[in-house]
Each structure stands twice: as C-alpha cells, then as structure tokens.
Amino acid sequence: MRFSANLGFLWADRPLPEAIHAAKAAGFSAVECHWPYDVPTEAVTAALQKTGLRMLGLNTRRGDVAAGENGLSALPGRDKDARAAIDEAIAYAVAINTPNIHVMAGFAEGRDAHKTFVENLRYACEKAAPHGITILIEPLNKYDAPGYFLITTDHALAVIADVGFTNLKLMFDCYHVQLMEGDLTHRIETLLPSIGHIQFASVPDRGAPDQGEVNYAHIFSTITRLGYDAPLGAEYKPGGDTDATLSWINDA
Incomplete structure (x- = not known):
C-alpha cells in the first residue's frame, strides 16, 4: 500500500514546506492539501523536488469562511466567484504539478443549485483538461457539513453524468461515505471506475485509521485486490502530535 499525507490535518501546525518534509520522513509516498494559496508555489515546489513527493490534490477556496461558506460552485448567482476560485486552483496546480483539484460545491440545495454546479464543473473540466488535471x-457527511449540496455517492454520480466530461471523478472519502451510506466494500467495488482519489479516517471521530468502527485492514486489502494502486489519502485529525499517531502506516 502507498499513502498520501493530507497536510490540511497532518502536521497542520507546521508551514506547508516543512510539513512536506515531515511526510517524507514518516514514510508517505505523496502529499495532498486543502488550501495552499497563501504559500508561494516556489516554496512548495522546492520542498516537493527535494523530497521526491508529489502533491496529489488541492481544493478550491471555500469563499467567505467568516460568513460560513464552504465552497462556491453550487451557489446560484456566485458563478463569477466560483470560476475565479477554479482558475486560481488550476493555476496553482499547474505551477506545482498537481494532478487533481477538488471543486467544492458549498451549502445549497434544489434544481438551481444542481444546474449551477453542473455548469461550473463543465467550466472547470474544460479549463483543466489541457493540463491533464x-x-x-x-x-x-451531514454531521460535519449540514446543508452541503453533495452528501451521497449516488448524487455525485448523477452530477458526473450530467456534466459529461471524462476528467470529472469522484473523491471517495471512506469516512464521509461510512457515515452517510456504509457498506464500504461493495461501494468501492461498484464505484471504482468513477473514483479519482480515495481518502480515509476512523469513524466516527475522524482520527487515525487504527481505531473506530471501520476495519481498514480489510478496506485496504479490498482496494489492493481491485487493482487500485494510487496512494490513499490519510485525511484524519491527529488530535495532537501527528508523529505519535503513525503506527498504523507500518502495519499497513
């Protein structure tokens, strides 16, 4: 198994370049992040080159966080802001050679939100395609993000079908899917052709994967059996010193 350290949570108390070095020292094969935009791309690139790691993914900005926003692309009337965030993410991803961008939908509901999300995703896919992104x-899940537009894999698949671009995929986060739908093994088996990245954390506390109700030894074995060999994203909250939570990576 190969793993990617999500630096939005792991070593989050360190500057991003330092966190990249920490991930390398801990044995991770790649890294990913949430919102790196305050860090110059040159500093991130230098850390990636020195460690030999790749930044697998990043998120579009959430919008006005102080006002409670958590994404813009499904918000009717916010197309200009949503597309500016998409453009920013693509430019940053190109600069640091990142292959995936998570376009955040935001808090919205209804047909107008669906139409808005589909149109903004078509824009994102068209802009990203020439760069191989x-x-x-x-x-x-509805507990951590009540009111978020996208809460189930079925809904995500419907959106992907409506967008109609081959470079649009599902981010399958085992933590969120277990809380909303369960049946992780069958869902991974069924959805694998539509999956672009897999993440994990314990359930229900979103800690390290060697605790909680999900048997990740079985999940990791299933993923390997299915032939998925990209690094899996460790997106969990360490609740303190990250290095003290990493015994699971040696077991895996």
Whole structure:
C-alpha cells in the first residue's frame, strides 16, 4: 500500500514546506492539501523536488469562511466567484504539478443549485483538461457539513453524468461515505471506475485509521485486490502530535 499525507490535518501546525518534509520522513509516498494559496508555489515546489513527493490534490477556496461558506460552485448567482476560485486552483496546480483539484460545491440545495454546479464543473473540466488535471467532487457527511449540496455517492454520480466530461471523478472519502451510506466494500467495488482519489479516517471521530468502527485492514486489502494502486489519502485529525499517531502506516 502507498499513502498520501493530507497536510490540511497532518502536521497542520507546521508551514506547508516543512510539513512536506515531515511526510517524507514518516514514510508517505505523496502529499495532498486543502488550501495552499497563501504559500508561494516556489516554496512548495522546492520542498516537493527535494523530497521526491508529489502533491496529489488541492481544493478550491471555500469563499467567505467568516460568513460560513464552504465552497462556491453550487451557489446560484456566485458563478463569477466560483470560476475565479477554479482558475486560481488550476493555476496553482499547474505551477506545482498537481494532478487533481477538488471543486467544492458549498451549502445549497434544489434544481438551481444542481444546474449551477453542473455548469461550473463543465467550466472547470474544460479549463483543466489541457493540463491533464482531473476535477474531483466529494460528498460530505451531514454531521460535519449540514446543508452541503453533495452528501451521497449516488448524487455525485448523477452530477458526473450530467456534466459529461471524462476528467470529472469522484473523491471517495471512506469516512464521509461510512457515515452517510456504509457498506464500504461493495461501494468501492461498484464505484471504482468513477473514483479519482480515495481518502480515509476512523469513524466516527475522524482520527487515525487504527481505531473506530471501520476495519481498514480489510478496506485496504479490498482496494489492493481491485487493482487500485494510487496512494490513499490519510485525511484524519491527529488530535495532537501527528508523529505519535503513525503506527498504523507500518502495519499497513
């Protein structure tokens, strides 16, 4: 198994370049992040080149966080802001050679939100395609993100079908899917052709994967059996010193 450290949570107390070095020292094969935009791309690139790691993915900006926004692309009337965030993400991803961008939907509901999300995703896919970048969408659970537009894999698949671009994929986060739908093994088996990236954390506390109700030894074995060999994203909250939570990576 190969793993990617999500630096939005792991070593989050360190500057991003330092966190990249920490991930390398801990044995991760890649890294990913949430919103790196305050860090110069040159600094991130230098850390990636020195460690030999690749930044697998990043997110579009959430919008006005102080006002409670958590994504813009499904918000009717916010197309200009949503597409500016998409353009920014693509430019940053190109600069640091990142292959995936998670376009965040935001808090919205209804037909207008669906239409808005589809149109903005078509824009994102068209802009990203020349750079070989895959656009990802991720269902979030209703407990951590009540009111988020996308909460189930079925809904995500419907959106992907309506967008109609081959470089739009599902971000399958085992933590969110287990909370909303369960049946992880069968869902991974069924959805694998539509999956662009897999993430994980314990359920229900979103900690390290060697605790909680999900048997990740079985999940990782299933993923390997199915032939998926990209690094799996460790997107969990360490609740303190990240290095103290990493015994699971040696077991895996």
